[in-house]
Amino acid sequence: MSGTDDSVTDGSTPTEEPIEDDSMPAEDVPTEDGSPSAVTEESDGDADAPTDAETPDRTVHAPEDAGVSVDSTPLEVEGLRRTFGGIVAVDDVSFDVERGTLTGLIGPNGAGKSTTFNLITGMLEPDAGTVRFNGEEITGYQPHEIANRGLVRTFQIARELEEMTVLENMMLAPKGQAGESLWRSVLPVTRGDVRKQETDQLERVWEVLDFFEIDHLADEYAGNLSGGQRKLLELARALLTDPDVLLLDEPFAGVNPTLEKRLLEHIHELRDRGYTFLIVEHDMDLIMNNCERVIVMHQGRILKDGTPAEIKESEEVIEAYLGGEV
Amino acid sequence: MSISETYVRYRRTLSEEPLAIGVVLVALWMAWSLASGLATGGIRISSLASLVWDGLLRGLIIGLAGIGLSMTYSILNFANFAHGDYLTSGAFAGMATSYLVAGIGENSVGALLLVGAGGSVFGGALGIGVTTSPAAVVLGALVAGGLTIALALFIDRFVYKPIRDESGIALLITSIGVAFALRYLIQFVFGAGVRGTTASGSVPRVDVPAFDGTFRVTAHDVTLILVAAGLMLGVHLLLQRTKLGKAMRAMSDNEDLARITGIPTERVIRTTWIVGAGLTGVAGYMFVLWKGTLGFNDGWLLLLLVFAAVILGGIGSIYGAIGGGIVIGLTASVSVIWIPSEFGRAAAFMVMIVILLFKPEGIFSGRTTA
Amino acid sequence: MSVDDVRGRLDGLFERDVTLVLAVLGAIYLAYVLAGVAFGYGLRGQLNSIANLTFYIGAFGMLALALNLHWGYTGLFNIGIVGFMGIGVYVTALVSKPPVAEGGAAQVGGLGLPLVVGVVAGVAVAALFGLLVALPALRLRADYLAIVTVAFSEIVRFTMMSRTFQEATVPDTIDLTVAGVRLFSFDPAADTIGLGGGGGLILNYTDPLEALLRLLFLWEPYLGFVAFVERNFIPNNPKPVIDGVVYGIVLLVCVGLFYLLLSRTGKSPFGRVLKAIREDEDVANALGKDTDRFKLTAFVLGAALMGLGGILWYSGRGSITPPSFRPNITFFVWIALIIGGAGSNTGSFLGGAIFAGVLYEGPRYVKNLVEAAFELGDAPRNFGEAVAPLASLDPVPFLVYTLDSVSQLRLVIMGVVLIWLMHNRPEGLLGHRKETASSVDLSRPGDDGSSGNPAAADGGETR
Numbered sequence A: 001m002s003g004t005d006d007s008v009t010d011g012s013t014p015t016e017e018p019i020e021d022d023s024m025p026a027e028d029v030p031t032e033d034g035s036p037s038a039v040t041e042e043s044d045g046d047a048d049a050p051t052d053a054e055t056p057d058r059t060v061h062a063p064e065d066a067g068v069s070v071d072s073t074p075l076e077v078e079g080l081r082r083t084f085g086g087i088v089a090v091d092d093v094s095f096d097v098e099r100g101t102l103t104g105l106i107g108p109n110g111a112g113k114s115t116t117f118n119l120i121t122g123m124l125e126p127d128a129g130t131v132r133f134n135g136e137e138i139t140g141y142q143p144h145e146i147a148n149r150g151l152v153r154t155f156q157i158a159r160e161l162e163e164m165t166v167l168e169n170m171m172l173a174p175k176g177q178a179g180e181s182l183w184r185s186v187l188p189v190t191r192g193d194v195r196k197q198e199t200d201q202l203e204r205v206w207e208v209l210d211f212f213e214i215d216h217l218a219d220e221y222a223g224n225l226s227g228g229q230r231k232l233l234e235l236a237r238a239l240l241t242d243p244d245v246l247l248l249d250e251p252f253a254g255v256n257p258t259l260e261k262r263l264l265e266h267i268h269e270l271r272d273r274g275y276t277f278l279i280v281e282h283d284m285d286l287i288m289n290n291c292e293r294v295i296v297m298h299q300g301r302i303l304k305d306g307t308p309a310e311i312k313e314s315e316e317v318i319e320a321y322l323g324g325e326v
Numbered sequence B: 001m002s003i004s005e006t007y008v009r010y011r012r013t014l015s016e017e018p019l020a021i022g023v024v025l026v027a028l029w030m031a032w033s034l035a036s037g038l039a040t041g042g043i044r045i046s047s048l049a050s051l052v053w054d055g056l057l058r059g060l061i062i063g064l065a066g067i068g069l070s071m072t073y074s075i076l077n078f079a080n081f082a083h084g085d086y087l088t089s090g091a092f093a094g095m096a097t098s099y100l101v102a103g104i105g106e107n108s109v110g111a112l113l114l115v116g117a118g119g120s121v122f123g124g125a126l127g128i129g130v131t132t133s134p135a136a137v138v139l140g141a142l143v144a145g146g147l148t149i150a151l152a153l154f155i156d157r158f159v160y161k162p163i164r165d166e167s168g169i170a171l172l173i174t175s176i177g178v179a180f181a182l183r184y185l186i187q188f189v190f191g192a193g194v195r196g197t198t199a200s201g202s203v204p205r206v207d208v209p210a211f212d213g214t215f216r217v218t219a220h221d222v223t224l225i226l227v228a229a230g231l232m233l234g235v236h237l238l239l240q241r242t243k244l245g246k247a248m249r250a251m252s253d254n255e256d257l258a259r260i261t262g263i264p265t266e267r268v269i270r271t272t273w274i275v276g277a278g279l280t281g282v283a284g285y286m287f288v289l290w291k292g293t294l295g296f297n298d299g300w301l302l303l304l305l306v307f308a309a310v311i312l313g314g315i316g317s318i319y320g321a322i323g324g325g326i327v328i329g330l331t332a333s334v335s336v337i338w339i340p341s342e343f344g345r346a347a348a349f350m351v352m353i354v355i356l357l358f359k360p361e362g363i364f365s366g367r368t369t370a
Numbered sequence C: 001m002s003v004d005d006v007r008g009r010l011d012g013l014f015e016r017d018v019t020l021v022l023a024v025l026g027a028i029y030l031a032y033v034l035a036g037v038a039f040g041y042g043l044r045g046q047l048n049s050i051a052n053l054t055f056y057i058g059a060f061g062m063l064a065l066a067l068n069l070h071w072g073y074t075g076l077f078n079i080g081i082v083g084f085m086g087i088g089v090y091v092t093a094l095v096s097k098p099p100v101a102e103g104g105a106a107q108v109g110g111l112g113l114p115l116v117v118g119v120v121a122g123v124a125v126a127a128l129f130g131l132l133v134a135l136p137a138l139r140l141r142a143d144y145l146a147i148v149t150v151a152f153s154e155i156v157r158f159t160m161m162s163r164t165f166q167e168a169t170v171p172d173t174i175d176l177t178v179a180g181v182r183l184f185s186f187d188p189a190a191d192t193i194g195l196g197g198g199g200g201l202i203l204n205y206t207d208p209l210e211a212l213l214r215l216l217f218l219w220e221p222y223l224g225f226v227a228f229v230e231r232n233f234i235p236n237n238p239k240p241v242i243d244g245v246v247y248g249i250v251l252l253v254c255v256g257l258f259y260l261l262l263s264r265t266g267k268s269p270f271g272r273v274l275k276a277i278r279e280d281e282d283v284a285n286a287l288g289k290d291t292d293r294f295k296l297t298a299f300v301l302g303a304a305l306m307g308l309g310g311i312l313w314y315s316g317r318g319s320i321t322p323p324s325f326r327p328n329i330t331f332f333v334w335i336a337l338i339i340g341g342a343g344s345n346t347g348s349f350l351g352g353a354i355f356a357g358v359l360y361e362g363p364r365y366v367k368n369l370v371e372a373a374f375e376l377g378d379a380p381r382n383f384g385e386a387v388a389p390l391a392s393l394d395p396v397p398f399l400v401y402t403l404d405s406v407s408q409l410r411l412v413i414m415g416v417v418l419i420w421l422m423h424n425r426p427e428g429l430l431g432h433r434k435e436t437a438s439s440v441d442l443s444r445p446g447d448d449g450s451s452g453n454p455a456a457a458d459g460g461e462t463r
Helices: A003-010 A013-028 A036-054 A057-068 A113-120 A143-148 A166-172 A182-186 A188-211 A227-239 A257-272 A284-290 A308-313 A315-325 B002-040 B045-075 B083-103 B109-113 B134-163 B168-190 B219-241 B243-253 B255-260 B265-291 B298-313 B318-337 B341-358 C003-039 C043-073 C081-096 C115-137 C142-161 C208-215 C219-232 C239-266 C269-279 C281-286 C291-314 C328-340 C345-360 C362-373 C383-392 C396-404 C406-424 C454-458
Strands: A075-084 A087-097 A102-106 A128-133 A151-153 A245-249 A276-280 A293-298 A301-306 B205-210 B213-218 C174-178 C181-186
Touching: A075 A113, A087 A113, A087 A128, A087 A301, A102 A113, A102 A257, A102 A284, A113 A128, A113 A151, A113 A245, A113 A276, A143 A151, A143 C281, A166 A188, A166 A227, A166 C269, A182 A188, A182 C239, A182 C269, A182 C291, A188 A227, A227 A245, A227 A257, A257 A276, A257 A284, A284 A308, A293 A308, A301 A308, A301 A315, A308 A315, B002 B318, B002 B341, B045 B083, B045 B205, B045 B213, B045 B219, B045 B243, B045 B265, B045 B298, B045 B318, B083 B109, B083 B134, B083 B168, B083 B265, B083 B298, B109 C383, B134 B168, B134 B265, B134 C406, B168 B298, B168 C142, B168 C328, B168 C383, B168 C406, B213 B219, B219 B243, B219 B265, B219 B318, B243 B255, B243 B265, B255 B265, B265 B298, B298 B318, B298 B341, B298 C142, B318 B341, B341 C115, B341 C142, C003 C043, C003 C345, C003 C362, C043 C081, C043 C239, C043 C269, C043 C291, C043 C328, C043 C345, C081 C115, C081 C142, C081 C291, C081 C328, C115 C142, C115 C208, C115 C291, C208 C219, C208 C239, C219 C239, C239 C269, C239 C291, C239 C345, C269 C281, C269 C291, C281 C291, C328 C345, C328 C406, C345 C362, C345 C406, C362 C396, C362 C406, C383 C396, C396 C406
Parallel strands: A102 A276, A102 A293, A151 A245, A245 A276
Antiparallel strands: A075 A087, A075 A128, A293 A301, B205 B213, C174 C181
8 A cells, every 4th residue: 555655664674784684693593592583483384374374365475475585574564554533643654673683663752653562462453554473464463362473562661460579470471381271270180290381481580580680579579679670570571471573662761771771781682692672762862872773653654764874864854853852 | 455454354343243243133123023012912002101101210210320420430430339328328318308397296206207117107198299298308309419418428538538549449349338338227227128108199190191092100200300300401501511510521531630730639529429429319319209119228229220321321421321321211111021021120231231342431422521 | 588588488378377277267266165155055056156157157268269269360350259159059959959749839840960960060050151241241341340240140130030930841751853853852850940939949959968978978977976976965856966067067178179279270370370460461461361261261260169159058058049149248258358368368268257257147146145144125126216215315225226236237347347448458368468379489490598698689690
């Protein structure tokens, strides 16, 4: 529906190739925890077969996809649109996110960033448009179905499970827990397996707690954590789901500078290990300094999509959004 | 893209359609069975008219009672499970007054004030009725409203105000405690018996012709309609024309915003209780005047229907409450054409449940008071 | 906080729970025994009193535990408890009542199947109705769910009272004939079946205790024990008393089983997801949990347990009538849960026990105690006669009337207690406690406790 817009935004992709190449080797380095790339391949394999059967249009686009190599752009959004009672919150939003990158999504309040997030992650259903994840169309899927495919989000206001301890929060996250079946958890015959799996999972949980340096808070109620600690916990928790792509909704809001620096280091380290990030953020400098690619939204539409340098030079962005700030 | 759109729609319909189809089928069946019943004479038009009339009046009671509930639900943000017992309180306060006015001098004051607890005085003997003792009825209605206001303000001050900032659920649970305490205090004082309150034999009545027969309209029916219409108009004017009404509407839309913009929230809350409880008390009194009996459980038994009406109409909307009340009242009465009469109330609940599932914001929609 | 502390506390938890439960139960029982002494009860009287108390402790304990799964764990605001209880016991009655006997013309018959089958059917149908309610209703916000569930329980009660379902005649043979070929023929034992309408149902099946003991091959030994008691302690038909006590013990064992089941449910990944749903369903969903499935499972399990609770409460009662299934019982269970503390299984049971012992049965004992202590005469017939003498400074009639109305006033007391709790201690007795939702100890694996050190506070050195 928006061929011209797409080609404009796509025009910036070649300039990013070097960046992507930089990050590609990092992805091949075996990671100590659960290697996201391996997960991707798995879920890809799983996902493709049913997709073909379910959505006929999949086959139509297949050759194209094969040419581009599905893996290099795990998240593709096309023509996303959503209205709320006549007000267009998100209009014809198309972009894709390259593997192993930090992509920033910025825009003034009400630009439609959070709505876009909600549309991608299934919290809201789009009126039009498609979301593809690792080649599979996930438009209109339930949030948990999307999360289980490896596209995991965090929330703008850190939504901790307040009356659960940090450890419980963390233990909740891993996928495929046998004990999530009531009968397996209750029946004496199977409870042993549940306990064993939990014990295994616990090691990973402590590793991640250590990685984020919040292990000393393990037994605290999440509700007792500071704003910044909650953000760390939320990222840590999201990580435990073995995500492929992480969508972070304002991860730095309300975080003090020291913690912000730490959070950024963590994100960079994770990026280097092969995780892909899409970050919604208010803080312009932060995005400009840390992201390989920036998407600017304004009034529900994509204004500009490019490298930080390109964004800074873009007349329209400066006019429409940056204005006096830069 | 169009394919994906279809897909999204497909997923949506998959989850919602079966019930919707079921509802449509049930509606079709009902229409057919009514039409054939009328055609073959299995259902008489006059009895249908009589059911509709009864449903309408019940609906007005429910609607009147619902306005108060709807207002507190939207402004204080909790479902007040004690609301039914406010109705009962109003009914007892009003009836005690009516008894006193009608029977003073000939009976002991205590027996009159206790609304003839234990069979000491009978409403019929006192000639309670809008034509036989108009002063007693008018005063009864006024006292019913006034005392219910006092009660609601007292309870708010000592029960709800200290936990104003808690969640709606905490307040809801607390209101269950209030309901228990209130209901059984009433039983403690007034006794458990259900008493007749009006001289039902001497209430004037007219048999209105309706094609193949007649249906009955009593003076109390007419009184109820007049009172309900008057009060609804009053509330409408209050909410639309006064500054306070605007503040109330603002608060029901967004409490925090209202507070920031300097609306005196506590005063608005107090007004809400005053208006809501006043209407509730009068509704309770009209209820027992109309049906002619009074028991400590009356309000509680009505409460779920009132909830149904409020939800149906959209929480916070007074027109919705009235409209919802009439729909619920009609459902409970007229449904006996299709189902056994024991299930009239069940049918009303089913209507509420269906509305909650398909249009939880209510059919008259809108989160605005008035 | 060091890991040592954590482990110590975890170790202590079990002991503390047992001591706490024993202390509370001990205090309640002691009070009842002392009251019995004051009444001058003999052994029979004491046992009767104890049996009665135990019955209600068991009943409320079970129901509070089941509700805790709904509300405490999953945050599902179910105020239709009594509906599931009623379904459970009515279905049990339908299945297990004998086909109508010759003499009982007014009575409705049943299918005449063994009581075990009836109980299983009752629980299954309660679960089924749980599913029926949950499927559409679980997406509703808490207050709407509350209204829907209480409406559901009222619909159940209307159905019980309904003349339409009062009695139906069962055909002598049920044939399924398709195209002239008889595929299936069945001769049901029942002649009439139904819900009995406003008159309710007489539960004229095998006594549940007998059925249970026979099932366990304990019936003969039990009769021997009764005979032994009759010879040595309680002459003159001790069986009803012993039945009562033993049934109470059976209920307590059931509470134990409920507790075991529900604490396993809670302390597992399943329970963890339920807790997450209670805290923030969107988050659980965003972490890949199919929250609808979890809510559905939890609701159905809770409904089944409520059905079983209803069966255990009413099936030994001789008869059931619709007025027993008014919403009041639902609110009783809620008060019990809030006393004990939503979220804690131990708390739920304690809440049930305290509610049963103090609020539900207590006032009646106080009344009896006062009446035993003073010669009070007849109570005034109504409030007016009770207050009138106050004018002449004679409070006795008022006090007597108050005592006489204790069965209503205890509901006032319950209401006030509920309000007080919501003001002062909404978390109840144990709701504040950390009961970690996990099947294993979550402290750092391989940690011998010595390295649980303050240095961990500045993080990372273990990496």
